[in-house]
Amino acid sequence: MRTQVAIIGAGPAGLLLSHLLAQGGVESVVLETRSEEYVAARIRAGILEHSSVELLEAAGLGARIRAEGDEHRGIYLQWPGERHHLDFVDLTGRSVWVYGQTEVQKDLIAARRAGGQEIHYEVSDVALHDVEERPYVTFTDVSGAPQRIDAVVIAGCDGSFGPSRSAVPAAQVFERVYPYSWFGILADVAPSTDELIYAWHPDGFALHSMRSESVSRLYLQVPNGTDPQSWSDDRIWGELSKRLGHGQNGWKLNPGPITDKSVLPMRSYVQTPMRHGELYLAGDAAHIVPPTGAKGLNLAIADVALLSRALISKIKDKDSSYADAYSDHAQRRVWRCTHFSWWMTTMLHTSGDPFDAELQLSQLRWVAGSRAGATGLAENYAGLPIGY
Numbered sequence: 286m287r288t289q290v291a292i293i294g295a296g297p298a299g300l301l302l303s304h305l306l307a308q309g310g311v312e313s314v315v316l317e318t319r320s321e322e323y324v325a326a327r328i329r330a331g332i333l334e335h336s337s338v339e340l341l342e343a344a345g346l347g348a349r350i351r352a353e354g355d356e357h358r359g360i361y362l363q364w365p366g367e368r369h370h371l372d373f374v375d376l377t378g379r380s381v382w383v384y385g386q387t388e389v390q391k392d393l394i395a396a397r398r399a400g401g402q403e404i405h406y407e408v409s410d411v412a413l414h415d416v417e418e419r420p421y422v423t424f425t426d427v428s429g430a431p432q433r434i435d436a437v438v439i440a441g442c443d444g445s446f447g448p449s450r451s452a453v454p455a456a457q458v459f460e461r462v463y464p465y466s467w468f469g470i471l472a473d474v475a476p477s478t479d480e481l482i483y484a485w486h487p488d489g490f491a492l493h494s495m496r497s498e499s500v501s502r503l504y505l506q507v508p509n510g511t512d513p514q515s516w517s518d519d520r521i522w523g524e525l526s527k528r529l530g531h532g533q534n535g536w537k538l539n540p541g542p543i544t545d546k547s548v549l550p551m552r553s554y555v556q557t558p559m560r561h562g563e564l565y566l567a568g569d570a571a572h573i574v575p576p577t578g579a580k581g582l583n584l585a586i587a588d589v590a591l592l593s594r595a596l597i598s599k600i601k602d603k604d605s606s607y608a609d610a611y612s613d614h615a616q617r618r619v620w621r622c623t624h625f626s627w628w629m630t631t632m633l634h635t636s637g638d639p640f641d642a643e644l645q646l647s648q649l650r651w652v653a654g655s656r657a658g659a660t661g662l663a664e665n666y667a668g669l670p671i672g673y
């Protein structure tokens with residue numbers, strides 16, 4: 286078969302790209318190794334930046350975010366004995382939205398289905414060929430039949446384990462692996478807070494997030510290699526209560542039935558360039574950030590905003606200037622978010638070193654107590670404008 290853009294991966298990057306390309310009159314075919322149900326149910330990110338919401342709305346994908354998402358003015362930053370609210374709207378005029386990646390994915394699937402998008406789920410043996418000049422992708426479809434797609438370009442949106450990133454020869458890779466992981470739980474209990482709490486604690490970081498009025502999402506810093514099943518529910522709630530300050534100034538953490546437990550290792554990874562010949566990378570295929578600061582999904586959306594414009598100009602208007610500039614342009618935001626995620630991570634996670642702890646507390650007091658400090662965090666968290 287033949288198409289204009291062969292998109293590898295039906296995560297948020299791949300599906301949003303197919304959606305924006307279709308709106309710009311460019312056709313695509315999407316390949317995905319997993320089933321549609323699996324992709325829609327994967328529990329991952331929960332926070333959308335101001336500009337991600339603007340972009341999704343402009344693409345006709347904002348109705349459910351407005352109806353079912355929860356707009357937050359800011360976050361709480363805390364350490365033992367103190368909790369401070371940072372009001373992003375007051376500081377920067379920009380807010381964030383609590384709206385799970387599962388919901389973004391469902392909205393994208395519904396929109397692409399309505400648009401008649403060709404998506405091949407449960408494919409295997411995906412391989413990229415001749416990416417320098419006449420790109421094509423081969424794969425085995427769900428029935429076991431071998432297939433080939435010839436395309437003008439290939440978009441590698443296949444996350445950190447897909448084949449696209451290694452199809453860029455001699456890429457430069459920057460990587461940092463952190464000596465701790467996040468233990469995440471989902472619980473059927475109303476959140477104990479109106480906005481997210483990021484808590485520094487000598488025994489490790491904790492985060493109180495949420496998915497809805499009746500579902501809480503919480504995270505604990507744990508050592509790498511922790512087995513989520515080795516922690517009882519009582520131990521999890523006990524540790525969360527301690528680190529989040531249950532009892533501090535009358536605040537209470539309400540426990541409830543835990544419906545999901547997982548452990549997420551943390552690393553920063555950037556691969557450059559994000560283009561080789563007619564192969565373009567977007568989202569986790571090109572970069573990974575540690576989750577502190579909620580940038581991963583938002584960065585994938587920002588890449589796709591640039592890439593869709595670049596590919597529409599190249600294919601429809603025969604203007605390659607945006608495509609030629611794509612990698613350099615995208616990397617500006619990638620490095621901004623890589624720095625912000627690293628900064629949030631190293632400010633909030635304890636290493637056991639007392640010198641580090643004093644530096645972290647000093648930094649937290651400054652961020653929470655100075656308008657300049659708070660504005661820096663707010664501007665990065667609520668997100669710089671698309672196109673930065």
Ligand code: FAD
Pocket residue numbers: 293294295296297298299316317318319324328329330331332386411442443444445446447448549567568569570576578579580581582583585
């Ligand atoms: P992905 O969502 O990974 O999508 C890539 C797709 O490509 C997948 O559907 C995959 O199945 C498919 N694929 C892989 N190989 C192939 C192949 N060979 N052929 C075809 N398709 C293939 N970010 C946050 O901001 N906050 C969080 O709390 C958070 N939690 C996370 C938890 C986990 C466990 C993970 C893995 C990530 C988390 N992230 C979080 C990061 C965020 O979810 C990602 O940044 C975001 O999903 C990136 O979207 P993407 O489309 O680039 O990649």
Ligand code: DHB
Pocket residue numbers: 329330331332481492494495502576577578579580
């Ligand atoms: C969530 C994840 C994050 O990484 C974060 O910084 C805030 C919230 C979440 O899953 O809700």
